[in-house]
Amino acid sequence: MGRYLLIIAAVLMVMWRPAEALDGQAVVEAGFNYMRGKTSVSVVTMTIQRPGWRRVMSIKAWTRGTDQSLFRTIAPSKDQGNGTLKKGREMWMYNPKVNRVIKIPPSMMSQSWMGSDFSNNDLAKSDSLITDYDHRIVATETDGDIKVYVIESIPKPDAPVVWGMQKLKIRSDHIFLMQQFFDEDLKPVKTMLTTDLQKMGDRLFPKSWRMQNAESPNEYTVLEYQSLVFDAELPRRQISLHALKNPGRRP
Amino acid sequence: MNMHVQIGWRNIWRNPKRTAVILTAIIIGVWSMIFLSGLMRGIADQMVRNGISNLTGHLQLHPHHYRRDPSVDHRISDAERLAAVLRQNLPAGAVWSRRVRVNAVAGNARHSSGVTLVGIDPAKEAQLSFVSSAITRGRYLRSGDNRGIIVGKALLAKYETRLGRKLVLMSQDATGEISSRAFRITGVFQTELKATEKQFVFVNLTAVQKMLQIDSAISEIAVLLPSHQQADAVAGQLRQALAEHKIDVSTWQDLLPLVKATIKIYDSFIFLWFLVVFIAMGFGIVNTTLMAVFERIREFGLLKALGMRPGWIMRMVLTESLFLLMLGLLAGNLLGMLSIYALAETGIDLSAFAAGLEFVGMGRIIFPVVQIRDVVGANLVVVVLGLAVSAYPAYKAAHFTPVQALTHT
Numbered sequence: 001m002g003r004y005l006l007i008i009a010a011v012l013m014v015m016w017r018p019a020e021a022l023d024g025q026a027v028v029e030a031g032f033n034y035m036r037g038k039t040s041v042s043v044v045t046m047t048i049q050r051p052g053w054r055r056v057m058s059i060k061a062w063t064r065g066t067d068q069s070l071f072r073t074i075a076p077s078k079d080q081g082n083g084t085l086k087k088g089r090e091m092w093m094y095n096p097k098v099n100r101v102i103k104i105p106p107s108m109m110s111q112s113w114m115g116s117d118f119s120n121n122d123l124a125k126s127d128s129l130i131t132d133y134d135h136r137i138v139a140t141e142t143d144g145d146i147k148v149y150v151i152e153s154i155p156k157p158d159a160p161v162v163w164g165m166q167k168l169k170i171r172s173d174h175i176f177l178m179q180q181f182f183d184e185d186l187k188p189v190k191t192m193l194t195t196d197l198q199k200m201g202d203r204l205f206p207k208s209w210r211m212q213n214a215e216s217p218n219e220y221t222v223l224e225y226q227s228l229v230f231d232a233e234l235p236r237r238q239i240s241l242h243a244l245k246n247p248g249r250r251p
Numbered sequence: 252m253n254m255h256v257q258i259g260w261r262n263i264w265r266n267p268k269r270t271a272v273i274l275t276a277i278i279i280g281v282w283s284m285i286f287l288s289g290l291m292r293g294i295a296d297q298m299v300r301n302g303i304s305n306l307t308g309h310l311q312l313h314p315h316h317y318r319r320d321p322s323v324d325h326r327i328s329d330a331e332r333l334a335a336v337l338r339q340n341l342p343a344g345a346v347w348s349r350r351v352r353v354n355a356v357a358g359n360a361r362h363s364s365g366v367t368l369v370g371i372d373p374a375k376e377a378q379l380s381f382v383s384s385a386i387t388r389g390r391y392l393r394s395g396d397n398r399g400i401i402v403g404k405a406l407l408a409k410y411e412t413r414l415g416r417k418l419v420l421m422s423q424d425a426t427g428e429i430s431s432r433a434f435r436i437t438g439v440f441q442t443e444l445k446a447t448e449k450q451f452v453f454v455n456l457t458a459v460q461k462m463l464q465i466d467s468a469i470s471e472i473a474v475l476l477p478s479h480q481q482a483d484a485v486a487g488q489l490r491q492a493l494a495e496h497k498i499d500v501s502t503w504q505d506l507l508p509l510v511k512a513t514i515k516i517y518d519s520f521i522f523l524w525f526l527v528v529f530i531a532m533g534f535g536i537v538n539t540t541l542m543a544v545f546e547r548i549r550e551f552g553l554l555k556a557l558g559m560r561p562g563w564i565m566r567m568v569l570t571e572s573l574f575l576l577m578l579g580l581l582a583g584n585l586l587g588m589l590s591i592y593a594l595a596e597t598g599i600d601l602s603a604f605a606a607g608l609e610f611v612g613m614g615r616i617i618f619p620v621v622q623i624r625d626v627v628g629a630n631l632v633v634v635v636l637g638l639a640v641s642a643y644p645a646y647k648a649a650h651f652t653p654v655q656a657l658t659h660t
Contacts, residue, residue, distance in 0.1 A: 089429065109421060109429065110356060110363035158398065160419045160431035162360045183360035184416050 024135025024151045027170055032066065032130060034174035034203070037230035039064045043074070047222040048116050055115065058226070062238055066127045070239045072247055073114075081247040084113070084123070085239065091124050094244045101245055110162075117190060117211040117221040132159035133166065147172040163189075175206060188214040200228040255563075259570030266543070273539040274579050277633070280532040281583025282590070284525055284629040289591045289619035290599070291517045296620045297443075299479075299514070302507040304381040305447055306350075306369065308473035309482045310489070311506055312337075313499045317470055323353050323425055326468040333472065333496065340492050342485065344477040348375035349469045351459045355422035357402075357452060362410045366452050368420055370459030379475035382440060382453055389414045389438035397458040400434035403448025404441045414439065420452070424463045432462040479503065521625065525632050532633070533640045540572055540644040551648050552656015561649035568648045572641035573634075580630055587626075591619045 040063045048055045058075040067089075073082040081096035091104040109120045133153035141148040153166040164184035169177040179192040190213050194206030205228060213219040237243060263270050303309065312333070317325040327333060330349060337347055348371065355368035373392040377383035382401065383391045392399050400418055407413065417433050424430040434454055442448055460467060476485060482502040489500045504511045544551075551564060598616035 105423070105429075110358045158433050160421075160433045162358050162363075162417070162419050164360060164417075181360065184412070189360050 024137045024149070024153070025130075027137065027149050027151060028135050028153070028168065029130055031168075031170040031174045031176055032127075035176060035205075036063060036066055037201075037203075039232055039234040040201075040228065040230050041232050041234065042228040043226040045224045045226060046114075046116060047224070048114075049218060049220050049222070051216070051218050057114075062234060064234060064239055066130075068239045069123070070243060082114070083244045083247060085241060085244040086123055087239070089124050091120055092241065092244060094247075096247060099245075101241060117213055117219065128159075128161060129153065129166065132156055132161050135168075141169070143171055143177065148177060173204065175204060177206075190214055200225060201230040203230065255567055255570045258567055259574055262543070262567075262571050263574050269539060269542070270575065273535055273575060274582070276532055276535045277576065277579025277637075278583040278586060280528045281580055281629060281633060282586045284528055284632075285584060285587030285621075285626055286590050286619070287524055288521045288625040288629065289587070289621050290617060291521055292622050292625065293598075293617050293619040295510075295514045295517050297617065298510045299503075299507075301443060302510045303475075303479070303503055305442075305444075306352075306380050306451070306473065307503050307506050308347075308379055309476045309479050309503050310474040310486055311501050312472040312474070312489070312493070313501070314470065315497045315499055318499060318501070321352065321354065321470070323351075323423060323463050323465060323470070326351075326425075326465055326470050327472075327498070328466070328468045329496075330467060330469050330472075333493070333498065336489075336492050336496070337472070337474070340485070340488055341474065342476065342481065345474055345485075346375065346378040347472055347474040348372050348379055349456060350376075350471040350473060351456060351463070351465070351469050352471050353422050353459070353463065355420050355452075357406075357410075358419050358421070359410050359412055359417065361412070364409075366406070366420075367450050368422060368459060369451055369453050370456040371453055372456050376453075379473060381442060385440040385442055386438045387441045389436070391438055392453060392455055394455065395457075396437070397455050397461070398433075398435050399437035399454065401438040401440055401453040402436055403445075403451065404439050405445045405448035406452070407436070407439055409449065412436065418452070420454075420462070422463065425465045430462055430464070432458070434458075525629060529632055529636055533636060536572065536575070536637055537640050537643060539575075540568065540641050541647070543571070544568060544644045544648040547648075548651055548659045549656050551651045552653045552659070555651065555656070556653040565642075565645040565649040568645035569638060569641055572638060572645070576634055576637040580633055584626070584630070588621070591621055594619055 040061070042061050044059045044061060046057050046059055048057075056076075057073055057079055059071050060074050061069060061071045063069040067087065069086045071084040073079045081094075083094040085092045085094070091109075093102045093104060094100070095102075104120055104124075109124060111120060112118065113120050113123055133155050135151050135153045137149050138152050139150040141150060149168075149170050149172065151168040151170060153168060155161045155163060155165075163181050164186055165182040167178070167180040167182065171177060175194070175197065176192075177194055181189045181191070183189050190211055192209060192211045194209050196207040197204050198207045199205075200207070205225065207225050209223040209225075211221045211223075312327075314325045314327050341347065350372075351368075351370035353368050355366055356363055357366045357368075358364075371382065371392070373383070373394050377391070386401070387404065389401075392401060400420075402418065410418070412418070414436050416436050418436060419431055419433050421429055421431040440448070440453075456469070460469075474485075476482060482504070486500050486502045493500065554564060555561075595618065598618040600616050602616075
């Protein structure tokens with residue numbers, strides 16, 4: 001009897017260990033890769049809500065892996081052609097009205113991107129979540145019948161990140177549900193919530209992404225995917241300074 | 252001579268009320284000259300001292316083009332060779348310190364803005380700028396502590412952070428890439444000017460060098476001389492010695508053009524003030540003396556008739572003026588000095604207008620400073636010009652004839 005118990009315990013240990021030890025790092029990386037795909041082409045409407053005004057614009061985006069992307073405003077016509085190129089941790093902006101490409105200097109990296117609740121850094125250092133943090137699964141929830149990992153991401157000591165902690169909710173099928181940013185006192189600063197899961201391209205994907213300022217309820221930015229194609233054939237020149245400067249040539 | 256002094260002294264007290272009125276005018280005039288110039292000098296002095304301890308020092312050495320474009324691209328790589336030249340050429344008692352100074356962006360979760368990132372050699376810097384002595388909380392940097400950062404009190408408030416918290420600094424490194432590094436706030440400094448508190452953050456020299464990937468290169472050497480009068484001479488000497496090093500040598504006047512200009516403006520302002528006060532006072536003096544002279548036409552006629560020479564009469568009237576002026580100066584100087592002395596300890600607290608004052612780089616409390624040349628200047632102006640304007644009534648008095656005096660009723 002005792003022997004059975006021991007065996008059962010051992011079996012349980014073996015079964016239980018990997019599940020629990022399934023480390024946060026892997027979950028986050030898998031989620032990251034899922035959301036990115038090898039390449040992606042998408043059209044997004046971005047709504048910026050502020051106490052006094054609201055602004056809606058449409059953006060077309062091309063991404064390759066985690067470190068190359070090009071964003072181009074397609075509406076309203078006032079802003080048409082404005083572009084942002086990201087390669088590695090560098091960013092450039094293009095404004096067709098002055099026909100100039102500006103490399104975003106360090107001083108502007110923490111400013112907001114096109115007036116939204118996203119900062120240039122959120123874009124340029126999006127992989128910082130993977131490289132600069134230690135991830136720990138602190139709980140699991142369920143979303144419908146799918147398991148959701150609640151992950152606390154603490155910056156590595158000396159990592160050059162401003163946040164004190166990030167809290168992530170990632171479904172076991174790799175979909176990010178929440179990303180919450182905390183300051184060093186562990187007070188929330190801003191929260192990103194994704195909703196409206198839909199089949200987009202070849203995978204399930206949240207259609208709406210909302211970045212909410214924690215302190216004022218009527219300051220937020222919503223990204224709504226209009227179309228999204230993953231792993232499409234993307235010529236290398238499509239994400240380049242040349243492409244940034246020549247918005248007229250659509251692929 | 253004795254007689255003139257005696258007669259003059261008695262004459263001015265023949266009408267004590269009139270004398271008292273003109274004396275009051277002179278006293279107020281002189282007091283205002285001395286007190287105001289003391290205040291202005293105090294403001295200027297403070298600006299200079301603020302400026303010099305505000306990382307300026309008396310001399311600074313920079314690589315060529317750094318002052319035009321203070322970026323990491325302009326740096327001194329052979330700092331050792333430069334140090335040798337400095338050791339040879341600086342007078343005894345001079346201290347100097349290496350720095351890397353670049354523009355950077357400091358950010359935390361709540362806030363981010365541009366700052367001036369200064370990498371310092373903690374031990375040496377303590378001898379020549381305000382940082383070490385202005386720490387009010389936490390502690391000063393220790394050498395080897397490459398994660399510590401010292402920030403101003405105002406910056407702390409702006410970023411809603413506190414001691415021990417993290418601050419992420421971003422700047423462009425030697426390869427043109429953006430490099431960032433996290434520091435922990437170990438000390439908080441407080442200065443007279445809020446702008447300084449918000450602008451400067453201090454870290455160890457080696458930490459910045461690592462962050463910017465510039466090995467042991469530096470961007471600035473600050474020198475503090477035993478006296479700021481030596482600045483020009485030493486700068487000249489250094490310029491010669493460093494002729495082929497591609498180094499700019501600047502004195503504090505070059506580095507603080509605004510302060511230099513302000514001092515000049517104050518100089519002219521003091522001069523104008525002296526002039527205005529004197530013109531007002533001068534009319535009073537002429538008026539009083541003229542009245543005194545016209546009242547005594549018969550007396551002067553009599554003196555003339557008795558055989559007194561015009562020169563003597565002139566001398567008599569001028570002596571009277573001189574007494575008036577001297578009395579006024581004495582009391583005025585005394586009052587001026589007293590009021591400056593009274594403020595020397597506490598200063599004039601202008602905290603209520605602190606924001607406006609900061610704009611022009613002034614402190615919150617003004618301590619008047621007496622400059623001998625201002626005091627001597629004020630006294631000379633009053634005596635010399637006072638006598639000059641009294642010459643007209645004196646001349647008049649000297650040239651009444653006995654006949655004129657007789658017919659004067």
